[in-house]
Amino acid sequence: MKATAVAPSNLAFIKYWGVIDPVLRLPANNSISMNLSGLLTTTTVEFNDSFNEDDILINGEYNKSESDRVTIHLNRIRALAKIGAKARVVSKNNFPASTGLSSSASGLAALTAASAAACSLNLSIRRLSILARLGSGSACRSVPDGVTEWVAGKTSDDSYGLSLYPPDYWNIVDLVAIISSEKKEIPTTQGHGLASTSPFFQVRQNLLPNKIKDLKKYLSEKDFNKFGHLVEAEALELHAIMLTSNPSLFYLRPETVLLIRKVQNWRKEGLEVFFSLNTGQDVHLLCQEKDVKSLKDLVARIPQVKKTILNYPSNGVRLVDNHLF
Numbered sequence: 001m002k003a004t005a006v007a008p009s010n011l012a013f014i015k016y017w018g019v020i021d022p023v024l025r026l027p028a029n030n031s032i033s034m035n036l037s038g039l040l041t042t043t044t045v046e047f048n049d050s051f052n053e054d055d056i057l058i059n060g061e062y063n064k065s066e067s068d069r070v071t072i073h074l075n076r077i078r079a080l081a082k083i084g085a086k087a088r089v090v091s092k093n094n095f096p097a098s099t100g101l102s103s104s105a106s107g108l109a110a111l112t113a114a115s116a117a118a119c120s121l122n123l124s125i126r127r128l129s130i131l132a133r134l135g136s137g138s139a140c141r142s143v144p145d146g147v148t149e150w151v152a153g154k155t156s157d158d159s160y161g162l163s164l165y166p167p168d169y170w171n172i173v174d175l176v177a178i179i180s181s182e183k184k185e186i187p188t189t190q191g192h193g194l195a196s197t198s199p200f201f202q203v204r205q206n207l208l209p210n211k212i213k214d215l216k217k218y219l220s221e222k223d224f225n226k227f228g229h230l231v232e233a234e235a236l237e238l239h240a241i242m243l244t245s246n247p248s249l250f251y252l253r254p255e256t257v258l259l260i261r262k263v264q265n266w267r268k269e270g271l272e273v274f275f276s277l278n279t280g281q282d283v284h285l286l287c288q289e290k291d292v293k294s295l296k297d298l299v300a301r302i303p304q305v306k307k308t309i310l311n312y313p314s315n316g317v318r319l320v321d322n323h324l325f
């Protein structure tokens with residue numbers, strides 16, 4: 001049987017950085033994110049006893065390391081469904097992959113839902129989220145809807161994403177400013193393993209429970225100003241940990257810093273806009289719906305920004321009928 005799923009990438013307000021179990025991808029801390037309506041992966045999977053091997057095409061290309069990761073994930077699904085059939089997988093992003101826009105979150109969430117449906121596994125959101133997590137940690141937050149929390153858990157069965165708020169809860173916007181589509185050198189899976197080498201990692205762990213409490217309060221009060229300041233501080237903290245890891249991880253580029261300085265200036269001039277960053281050079285610009293036009297106009301005047309993608313909070317992964325093959 002064949003099935004197709006569409007999954008959003010997500011932007012973490014509280015970041016997942018560091019693992020207590022790299023194989024099961026059990027994170028060092030809870031994280032909270034919003035699903036992004038404009039950054040999507042679509043994946044079609046077909047299992048068929050007549051296929052001789054897994055045939056995996058991602059963004060029109062065959063890539064050995066990505067295919068191996070997909071096959072490992074298909075094996076998890078095959079084991080659950082108790083089937084041996086090989087699969088054909090075609091997957092497409094509508095945005096550049098491996099540049100820090102969390103294509104592995106949307107990719108693994110879409111792969112999980114499509115392959116589970118393709119072998120008639122009827123799984124709850126929680127089970128799908130757990131499975132997606134095994135493929136890529138942050139993918140577990142792209143399964144449920146809207147603003148989601150990944151409950152770190154202590155075992156595989158209690159580490160999953162759940163929905164805190166539906167997509168229409170708050171009209172906030174994430175305008176992604178793409179600076180370069182060049183792929184990052186160090187994949188995040190490797191970065192998570194280095195996090196604890198930072199002398200500041202444990203300090204972060206100690207402070208996180210209160211930070212998470214604060215973020216939840218600002219979300220519940222829809223206090224955009226406090227929310228934005230916290231999200232920005234969290235993005236900088238992620239980079240502080242990465243910069244002080246051994247070896248040091250450096251993802252920022254001059255253009256990234258330029259944009260951060262612009263955001264700080266725009267705010268001084270009265271525009272309520274905040275930035276966030278992941279493991280890449282591109283910048284997430286957060287504002288409220290009422291300020292989108294002003295923000296877009298300002299960003300359009302910066303030649304270093306190659307492209308922007310507008311995102312609203314969105315649903316998580318869903319099955320669709322239009323297959324890619």
Ligand code: PMV
Pocket residue numbers: 011012014015016017031102104105136137138139188189192238278279
């Ligand atoms: O799920 P991974 O291994 O791609 O890691 C995601 C890491 C960050 O994007 C930096 C933070 C996060 O929580 O999304």
